[in-house]
Amino acid sequence: MTRDLLEEMFRVAVAQAQPALAVRQHLPARPEGRTVVVGAGKASAQMARAFEEAWDGPLSGLVVTRYGYAEPCQRIEIVEAAHPVPDEAGFLAARRIMETVSGLGPDDLVVALISGGGSALLPAPAAGLTLLDEQAINQALLASGAPISVMNLIRNQFSAIKGGRLARQAAPARVATLIVSDVPGDDPALVASGPTIPLSGTRELARKYASLYRLDLPPHARAMLEGDDNPAPEPGEAVFASNTVTTIASAAISLEAAADLARRQGIEAAILSDSIEGEARDVAQVMAALAREIAYRNRPFPKPVVLLSGGETTVTLRGTGGRGGRNSEFLLALALALEGVEGVSALAADTDGIDGSEQNAGAYADGTTATRLRRAGHDPLALLAGNDAWTAFNALGDLVVTGPTGTNVNDFRAILIR
Incomplete structure (x- = not known):
């Protein structure tokens, strides 16, 4: 008993967070131009299916989820990749997602469906790093005992897609981000390391955390962390001004x-x-x-x-x-x-x-x-x-x-x- x-x-708690209900209640305004859907996370395929069923206009897109988590969709392509340690499938998916949002105009809409797990599912190492480097960084973070906020700040230093970089790539298109939050306090910038939302926190702070948690980083990553390469977008940049962020489940x-x-x-x-x-x-x-x-x-x-x-x-x-x-x-x-x-x-x-x-x-x-x-x-x-x-x-x-x-x-x- x-x-x-x-x-x-537990079942009731999970049911309350199901994307089928939450997505339908938070649809963005229809654009005059194209609607492009991208996303990443353990719940992203379910979010994509719910969005596709609720959206009454044309759309296309690509979403990456964990192996075994895919859902059938008609207009949004679903690909699977590894979690919690990134793999080649996630690397290729991240590259394709960045290409998908490239070349859009101010009348277009990008809908970003983001949930927990997206950090590992969107490996996009910054210039000078490899997928092996990103895998080693993730493994070091997972073994460190660091809280999710610290892990995401450090990941952000080495990524070409996280920390708002995906949204910056999509500009001048408007970006509407729908989030199923898995982070304490529901800071949307921390979910999946915020591919469409710039993170607060400096390179200097990331260096301090890496030292505090004794992270065993690969040599190229250590060198990047000590320098100023791959600077992160700032939260106040004009490129983000027309974007919206909605936490739909928490x-x-x-x-x-x-x-x-x-x-x-x-x-x-x-x-x-x-x-x-x-x-x-x-x-x-x-x-x-x-x-x-x-x-x-x-x-x-x-x-x-x-x-x-x-x-x-x-x-x-x-x-x-x-x-x-x-x-x-x-x-x-x-x-x-x-x-x-x-x-x-x-x-x-x-x-x-x-x-x-x-x-x-x-x-x-x-x-x-x-x-x-x-x-x-x-x-x-x-x-x-x-x-x-x-x-x-x-x-x-x-x-x-x-x-x-x-x-x-x-x-x-x-x-x-x-």
Whole structure:
């Protein structure tokens, strides 16, 4: 019953972020000239299909999504590429997208359909860098534990398409960007590293972050970061003045839908934040402390209550060969901190349906998880130390598997205290 309720809350949250509904409600004004659709991200194919079905005029375009995430479209070409480490298919797609928006006039409209994952799906290394360099940069960032805002600022330094460069290429055409946000705080410039929106943040700041997180960058990238090549567009440039940006789906909207479901079941819901960042296992310690306070002392929220949160935690890789993602790592750390506490259960999952390296969206845990793991012959502390949370929850049959959901508004966490 408890697990069923948590999984239903997750389904409701995902449904609220589906592009089919959100795109139709935010169509831009028809242009006098051509309509060209481009896009990138885990939800971009679903967004393209929804836009194509809702648009009553001629259009053409190209959108790139993750392998396995394509949707059938009639007028918009859908291509697939690798995520989270870029590949040749994404490299070629990024080049074609830049060509697609070239040579347009002031009466034309570019509709940019952008969602999380677009950074990896649009590899376009700046002059002097190669695809291998961009792959190495991405791998270094993924292993660093840096928050998404830092990763995107650093990626922007090495790209020919990110940080507003795609929109600058499209000028003088008007650009209308529709965003399914997967970043804490919903800053649109951070989603997919903002191909149509200039990022704030200087080259000097990117250098400081690269040093702080001890990034092992390839030699050509290090040299570029130390110099002034490939300057990023500035937010105030006139070329962006007529463009529009609309966030059509986000974690905040999805968490409200999950809270409404809980309240209809007679359970109060507390939305702690839709923009939590930090190391997954550290966030778990804070959440566990709050859950224990409620379980033992009935404060600061009276039972029964479900604690809801979103955002994007990070995982710093400490070992090799571990399997899993940030949500399963969060849950394993939470389960260890809540071992023996009765009446507390939790679900954490990525709204795109894939948590990290495997095919599960997330997992389910409660106060018995760590004990059951030991009885099954596994050491939960060792699994956590090796970033191997998938093995833990797979052994217990507690993985949550949905397959690709068609959207991406980042992490969903629900902790129920009865």
